[in-house]
Amino acid sequence: MLALKGKVCLVTGGASGLGLEIIEQLLREEAVSVIFDIESEGFRALQNRPDLAVFKCDVTDEEQVANSIKAVTEQFGQIDVLVNNVGILYSAPLISFGGGGLKLHDSSEWQRVISTNLSSAFYMTKHAVQAMLTRRTKGVIVNITSISARGNAGQSAYSAAKAGLEALTKVWAKELPVFGIRCFAVAPGFCDTESTHVAVNETILQDTIKRVPLKRLGKTAEIAAFVVAGIKNDYLNGKVLEIDGGLVI
Amino acid sequence: MQTVSNSSTSKNSEALDEIFQEFLRIPKGTATDAMTMEDVESWDSLKHMELIVAIEERFGFQLTFDEIGTMQSLGAIRDLVNTKSAA
Ligand SMILES: NC(=O)c1ccc[n+]([C@@H]2O[C@H](COP(=O)([O-])OP(=O)(O)OC[C@H]3O[C@@H](n4cnc5c(N)ncnc54)[C@H](O)[C@@H]3O)[C@@H](O)[C@H]2O)c1
Numbered sequence: 001m002l003a004l005k006g007k008v009c010l011v012t013g014g015a016s017g018l019g020l021e022i023i024e025q026l027l028r029e030e031a032v033s034v035i036f037d038i039e040s041e042g043f044r045a046l047q048n049r050p051d052l053a054v055f056k057c058d059v060t061d062e063e064q065v066a067n068s069i070k071a072v073t074e075q076f077g078q079i080d081v082l083v084n085n086v087g088i089l090y091s092a093p094l095i096s097f098g099g100g101g102l103k104l105h106d107s108s109e110w111q112r113v114i115s116t117n118l119s120s121a122f123y124m125t126k127h128a129v130q131a132m133l134t135r136r137t138k139g140v141i142v143n144i145t146s147i148s149a150r151g152n153a154g155q156s157a158y159s160a161a162k163a164g165l166e167a168l169t170k171v172w173a174k175e176l177p178v179f180g181i182r183c184f185a186v187a188p189g190f191c192d193t194e195s196t197h198v199a200v201n202e203t204i205l206q207d208t209i210k211r212v213p214l215k216r217l218g219k220t221a222e223i224a225a226f227v228v229a230g231i232k233n234d235y236l237n238g239k240v241l242e243i244d245g246g247l248v249i
Numbered sequence: 250m251q252t253v254s255n256s257s258t259s260k261n262s263e264a265l266d267e268i269f270q271e272f273l274r275i276p277k278g279t280a281t282d283a284m285t286m287e288d289v290e291s292w293d294s295l296k297h298m299e300l301i302v303a304i305e306e307r308f309g310f311q312l313t314f315d316e317i318g319t320m321q322s323l324g325a326i327r328d329l330v331n332t333k334s335a336a
Contacts, residue, residue, distance in 0.1 A: 134314070
């Protein structure tokens, strides 16, 4: 089992929601906890925390990613764990008919969702793995996907991005073990986060809860505990761990 | 310029032949210095990384990215291993 004490763990989008909960649990394991996030209320609130290293980095910009990873390795010597947690939920049908007539899925939203949820993880992993290789670190990559990767109606971009990330999980789980690096994904169902309440209309959310056999939303602490357990388990590689109260069985 | 003893060079050569056989499927005794990725079907970029890790583990040294960049033929790999293991 991997002992996390003193290990350098980097979580993207760690300034709020699930990412912040993962960070808090890593801190309890005495890991050196590093966040990449963009300017936001959550980001500003963390600036004065002495137990955290918070880097301003838009993970959709490869140059910022490369520079920030370099800064982390200069400050802490290495990167042991990367959690690709940044993600934005976006729902829109491919085609719809409303009051204004025919409406097509906006292509710029498609690009934004793919870039934030998928390309970001590609850039982060590429540069983090380079840093791991340089120092011959036996690292762990975790991708946060979603049960939507199975293909949710009304979520072309989000589902495609998360399915892409699950494919990358499998590719990296085959490519990277030769260097002692493993990779797995955690796919949450619906969680009780601000982002869920903002993105999902209350009626749809209540209907969804009825479809969850456990009849409730997931808590970020439950998902984060799953992530941390996976990081510590040296035999976990290439799997997508779904945690959704039984919504998808 | 470092001089490398004949016996250590031949030991290295034997160990490398074993690695070339295991990772690149080149039967022992048939590997020539001129062989490159283009000549060996199973030698792709992924196999190349496995080869590097196997060489590092076998010889107990770490290769830099610049050194890895020079490993374009079996002869270049042999030269690099001989120089590194003599250092
Ligand atoms: N909340 C859920 O119910 C749920 C369900 C399934 C999957 N997920 C996944 O879990 C992950 C976290 O979700 P959450 O609900 O905690 O989200 P959130 O919106 O609360 O947090 C996301 C964080 O990412 C940051 N971020 C956004 N764009 C960024 C960028 N370009 N560069 C750097 N940081 C950026 C935000 O500032 C924010 O701090 C996402 O990948 C999401 O898809 C969440």
